[in-house]
Amino acid sequence: MTYNHHMEEPGNLDIEVSNTTDVPRNGQRFYSAPYLELEYGVTAQWTSELYLEGQATWEDSTVFTGWRLENRFKPLHREHWINPVLYLEYESINEASRIQKEIEGGGPDLISRNALLTPRHDHELESKLILSSDYHDWNIAENFIVAKNFSRSEGVEFGYSFGVSRPLGTLASGANCRFCRENFIVGAEMYGGLGSTLDFSAHSSAHYIAPVLSWAVSDNSTLRFSPGFGLTHESNPVLFRFGYTYEVQNFGSRISKLFGRKQ
Amino acid sequence: MKRIARIGFIVLGLGMLIPASLAQNPGYQQDPTWRAPVDAVSRPNPLFTKPQTAAGGRKLFIRNCVECHGKDGAGIEKKHSADLQLPAVQQQSDGALFWKITNGNNRRGMPSFSKVPELQRWQIVMYIRTLKP
Numbered sequence: 001m002t003y004n005h006h007m008e009e010p011g012n013l014d015i016e017v018s019n020t021t022d023v024p025r026n027g028q029r030f031y032s033a034p035y036l037e038l039e040y041g042v043t044a045q046w047t048s049e050l051y052l053e054g055q056a057t058w059e060d061s062t063v064f065t066g067w068r069l070e071n072r073f074k075p076l077h078r079e080h081w082i083n084p085v086l087y088l089e090y091e092s093i094n095e096a097s098r099i100q101k102e103i104e105g106g107g108p109d110l111i112s113r114n115a116l117l118t119p120r121h122d123h124e125l126e127s128k129l130i131l132s133s134d135y136h137d138w139n140i141a142e143n144f145i146v147a148k149n150f151s152r153s154e155g156v157e158f159g160y161s162f163g164v165s166r167p168l169g170t171l172a173s174g175a176n177c178r179f180c181r182e183n184f185i186v187g188a189e190m191y192g193g194l195g196s197t198l199d200f201s202a203h204s205s206a207h208y209i210a211p212v213l214s215w216a217v218s219d220n221s222t223l224r225f226s227p228g229f230g231l232t233h234e235s236n237p238v239l240f241r242f243g244y245t246y247e248v249q250n251f252g253s254r255i256s257k258l259f260g261r262k263q
Numbered sequence: 264m265k266r267i268a269r270i271g272f273i274v275l276g277l278g279m280l281i282p283a284s285l286a287q288n289p290g291y292q293q294d295p296t297w298r299a300p301v302d303a304v305s306r307p308n309p310l311f312t313k314p315q316t317a318a319g320g321r322k323l324f325i326r327n328c329v330e331c332h333g334k335d336g337a338g339i340e341k342k343h344s345a346d347l348q349l350p351a352v353q354q355q356s357d358g359a360l361f362w363k364i365t366n367g368n369n370r371r372g373m374p375s376f377s378k379v380p381e382l383q384r385w386q387i388v389m390y391i392r393t394l395k396p
Binding site: 219 | 315316318319320321322323325326330341365366367369372373374375377378380381382383386
């Protein structure tokens with residue numbers, strides 16, 4: 001998933017359910033890795049997210065794989081040619097995690113059984129430098145990933161993600177329509193791992209190229225679909241991502257009201 | 264007869280003033296430091312000759328702006344959001360409004376709407392022009 005510099009609006013909460021599934025290679029098994037994401041706009045320059053994730057593998061088992069807490073900070077007030085965003089994430093996950101929100105190092109272990117992977121618990125800190133530009137109706141974003149697993153000596157791992165996207169329609173029609181062109185965003189992204197300080201190499205990592213289609217079903221809900229095509233032997237041949245997001249506007253104010261805070 | 268006409272005139276005047284004052288966010292004060300640069304102020308609206316695009320702007324306004332500025336754009340007091348019907352807003356150029364929608368004002372909690380495509384931001388400007396007390 002390639003991040004750009006567009007932050008969640010302050011006080012709004014996005015609830016997203018997503019799923020990552022694969023077309024397995026020889027020796028790999030079919031899996032489904034769902035996650036729940038809660039994204040909250042703390043301020044106009046700070047967005048915070050909580051992830052809960054799991055995984056089910058064919059002819060194996062269904063397991064909870066952990067949680068992640070991430071924060072994105074936009075240091076500059078105004079729009080610029082290149083807009084930097086700083087990203088910091090803490091992950092408390094096990095080695096069975098397969099949501100592949102991003103790929104760092106060599107990518108996840110897609111062959112070993114869950115019984116072997118789940119006891120291997122990781123505490124990981126991940127940072128990203130997000131650079132994003134809006135050029136007319138195009139958005140171009142680059143993510144550079146650095147991750148450190150504090151639970152084992154894997155060195156410092158690296159990854160990347162690049163993406164471009166634009167809306168199908170640039171003018172909004174006056175009619176209320178679900179299938180208007182302006183409700184669709186199309187794009188493409190490329191993401192993968194770059195090895196680690198112990199083995200800095202892109203060859204032995206998973207890499208994907210993926211078209212992305214997003215459809216604003218209503219004013220506050222969006223469907224997203226992205227089939228990713230594996231470029232190396234360490235990748236799944238095809239990775240399907242499917243997500244639905246519902247935005248709760250004014251969530252912060254509603255919670256404040258619930259606890260009796262004067263507005 | 265003159266007296267009745269005078270009273271009627273006063274009542275009519277008050278009748279026009281009261282809704283106008285209710286529509287405004289009385290607590291709203293402009294941020295004097297939030298100014299569009301000169302080149303942005305003078306930027307022409309590419310949809311100026313297509314007033315019909317304001318209808319799409321209304322839809323975008325409802326989707327992105329109503330939450331803080333209210334359905335009539337008059338601002339919401341507890342949100343400290345701008346009353347877009349005020350002359351202080353309406354007298355600004357299309358370019359200045361476009362720049363403010365694009366960049367936002369983090370100090371006042373106004374987010375950037377650069378995620379909205381460029382022409383659609385101009386459509387929002389077109390719709391803001393239709394907001395009247």
